[in-house]
Amino acid sequence: xTKVGIAVFPGSNCDRDVHHVLNNVVGLQADFIWxxxxxxxxxxxxxxxxxxxxxxxxxxGIIAAHSPIVSEIKRMARDGTPVLGIxxxxxxxxxxxxxxxxxxxNDSLRFVCRxxxxxxxxxxTPFTSEFSKRQxxxxxxxxxxxxxxxxxxxxxxxxxNNQIVLQYSNDDPNGSVSLIAAVCNEDGNVMGMMPHPERAxxxxxxxxxxxxxxxxxxxxxxxxxxK
Amino acid sequence: xxRIGKFLVQVIIENKPYINDPEGETIHRDLVVKGGYSTxxxxxxxxxxKMVVSAESEAEAxxxxxxxxxDLRIFNPIVSVCTIKAARQD
Numbered sequence: 001x002t003k004v005g006i007a008v009f010p011g012s013n014c015d016r017d018v019h020h021v022l023n024n025v026v027g028l029q030a031d032f033i034w035x036x037x038x039x040x041x042x043x044x045x046x047x048x049x050x051x052x053x054x055x056x057x058x059x060x061g062i063i064a065a066h067s068p069i070v071s072e073i074k075r076m077a078r079d080g081t082p083v084l085g086i087x088x089x090x091x092x093x094x095x096x097x098x099x100x101x102x103x104x105x106n107d108s109l110r111f112v113c114r115x116x117x118x119x120x121x122x123x124x125t126p127f128t129s130e131f132s133k134r135q136x137x138x139x140x141x142x143x144x145x146x147x148x149x150x151x152x153x154x155x156x157x158x159x160x161n162n163q164i165v166l167q168y169s170n171d172d173p174n175g176s177v178s179l180i181a182a183v184c185n186e187d188g189n190v191m192g193m194m195p196h197p198e199r200a201x202x203x204x205x206x207x208x209x210x211x212x213x214x215x216x217x218x219x220x221x222x223x224x225x226x227k
Numbered sequence: 228x229x230r231i232g233k234f235l236v237q238v239i240i241e242n243k244p245y246i247n248d249p250e251g252e253t254i255h256r257d258l259v260v261k262g263g264y265s266t267x268x269x270x271x272x273x274x275x276x277k278m279v280v281s282a283e284s285e286a287e288a289x290x291x292x293x294x295x296x297x298d299l300r301i302f303n304p305i306v307s308v309c310t311i312k313a314a315r316q317d
Contacts (some may be wrong), residue, residue, distance in 0.1 A: 040270070059303065062301075062303075065300070094303075095300060100305070104242075104246070105249075139289075149246060149306050151245060152245075154305070
């Protein structure tokens with residue numbers, strides 16, 4: 001049985017939502033792993049969920065990026081294990097150096113919490129393989145520091161390497177360069193996204209009644225099955 | 228021989244020039260210029276940390292703080308720069 005680990009930090013608050021979706025909706029076994037754990041074995045994928053790890057002190061994600069579990073996640077990522085960071089998890093993966101760039105204060109200087117749409121630009125990652133290319137789907141965002149930023153050289157590299165996975169398609173919630181909502185590493189096994197697929201995986205909690213965002217987790221389930 | 232002393236080290240973290248700064252722009256446009264200070268041509272916001280460091284000299288205190296800023300990623304080098312300045316406290 002494949003197993004997914006969910007990293008939990010002081011201040012994580014989307015960990016239980018991800019746990020519920022994986023265990024009860026998608027049918028993957030998922031466990032919580034506390035951030036002090038310095039040796040992880042027996043897990044086939046890792047998810048770093050949203051929240052406010054360490055209260056976003058200094059800069060969202062930076063303190064969590066130095067925790068023991070993140071050292072383990074880095075080791076697992078190097079070995080090809082799929083790693084998904086959602087919202088604060090994306091910030092943690094960026095600050096740990098697993099993903100390029102920076103996530104800065106939204107250009108509105110306000111916390112944004114609303115439903116938006118994203119378009120799939122790369123459907124070759126373990127988290128997007130079940131989408132069709134350029135498929136659009138509904139998903140909510142909820143963040144203060146979600147403005148994805150890279151310099152022009154890094155942006156060229158991201159485009160060349162097909163590392164832009166999702167782009168906002170009808171809305172600009174935060175001022176991200178090129179409307180970037182999700183990026184992956186060069187190998188494609190590490191992905192970070194600002195929107196929350198775990199809050200859009202069941203019609204009952206979807207503002208539009210659509211739950212296509214569940215395809216993020218279904219893609220992962222499919223990838224792990226085929227391993 | 229230099230004596231060990233305490234130094235106040237100021238670390239200013241600011242965005243690189245290519246990153247726009249909506250906070251600084253709003254302070255400039257809606258507060259400073261509207262308040263009549265039209266000779267002020269721009270405002271950039273930044274974050275400052277103050278660290279008290281034991282060292283033998285200003286240079287040594289600055290070197291320690293520069294190293295920790297790089298090692299611990301006190302600033303994200305993709306978008307920010309940091310300026311470090313030490314002054315003897317005692």
